[in-house]
Amino acid sequence: MSTKKLLTSALAATILMGPAFATAQMRIGITQNNVGVDSYQTTYERAFIAAADANPDVRAVVLDAGGDVARQIAQVDDLIQQNVDAIIIWPTNGEAVIPAVRRAHRAGIPVVVTNSNIAENGFDFIRSFSGPDNVTQGRRSAEIMCDKFKDMGIENEAKVVHITGQPGYTTAIERAGGFEERLPEVCPNVEIVETQPGDWNREKSQQVMEAFLVKYDDIDGVYAGDDNMGVGALNAARAAGREGIIFVGATNFAVGYDAMAAGEYWGSIYQSPVDDAQAALQTAVDILNGEDVPFLNYFDTPKITQDNMSEFTKPVF
Known part of the structure; x- marks a missing residue:
């Protein structure tokens, strides 16, 4: 074959392979907690896919564990076998996923944890956590509640029940810990009479509250x-x-925002799943580009109450 034909063939191969290489430049896999359990996680997934599609340097592998720890561990192992460039994990259980995260680390694949962190004994195996500071969120919720009790003049007698998220889930643990740590600091005479899990599920939480209402004649918060x-x-x-x-x-x-507007629900913490998803993807991209990324890469989540809700747009989820 002539030199000219060899060059022509090489150029044609480059043209044909170029877009494939560009698409696969950063293969980023994500395994999520449970997309169908609530509108936050559904919106997060849509926003993540949109952000990945908008970046020509990213090809995303998007997986959902469906709340199943074993399934998520298998998904991490599959992503390792695929030799992706980075793995993002929204943990189903902050402790149970650590062995899989360790395997990714040993395979040389950087791991970004999103939304809910893994347990601290797994920190050596991840490059960054991208998401909210859930302890601070719990503390801020306690401040919101205490301030309202003081306005009502019941801060020395109020009784509170506490509905937590999914047991073993880091976000649930951190928010509960932040709330229960901060409340006695700001309202030392308020009593938390009982705590039960609602598993992030509206129907189960309604059932938990129904039992609380039967058990306790006096519930202030x-x-x-x-x-x-x-x-x-x-x-x-x-x-x-x-x-x-x-x-x-x-x-x-959105349902909380509407209930606040109706005067039935006092306050919350404002957090965007779109920001959450975009921040996780950008954190992985930045790591792969060799940029310095904070180990705890928090985005701000301010207090929202009936008093200041006009400053915030209604959530899209």
């Missing part, structure tokens, strides 16, 4: 680990005709 659960608790109180209860949540869902 409800703290729920997110607004989805908080509105479930509100629905139970409505059905039982129990008025005057102060509801405070976190992750302000």
Whole structure:
């Protein structure tokens, strides 16, 4: 074959292979917690896919564990076998996923944890956490509740029930810890009479609240680990005709925002799943580009109450 033909063939191969190489320049896999469980996670997935599609240097492999720890571990192992350039994990369980994360680390694949961190003994195996500071969120929710009790003049006698997220899930642990640490600091005489999990599920949280209402004649406040659960608790109180209860949540869902506008739900923490998804993808891209990324890459999540909600747009989820 002539030199000219060899050059022509090489050029043709480059043209044909070029777009494939560009598309695969950064193969980023994500395994999510449970997309179908609530509108936050559904919106997060849509936003992640949109952000990946908008970046010509990224090819995303998008997986969902469906809340199943074993399935998520298998998904991480599959991504390792695919030799992706980076793995993003939204952990189903902050402790149980650590062995899989360790395997990714040993394979030389950087791991970004999104939204809910893994347990601290797995920190050596991840490059960055991208998401909200959930301890701070819990602390801010306690401040919202305490301030309202003080306005009502019941800060020395109020009784609170607490509905947490999924057991073993780092976000649930951190928000609960932040709330239960901060509340006695700002309102030392407020009593948390009982804590039960709502598993991030509105219907289960309604059932938990129904049991609380039967058990306790005096409930002044409800703290729920997110607004989805908080509105479930509100629905139970409505059905039982129990008025005057102060509801405070976190992750302000549209249903929480609407309940605040109706004067039935007092406050929450404003958090965007779109920001969450975009930040996770950008963190992985920045790592692969060799940029310095904070180990704890938090985005801000401010307080929102009936008093200042006009400053915030209604959540899209």
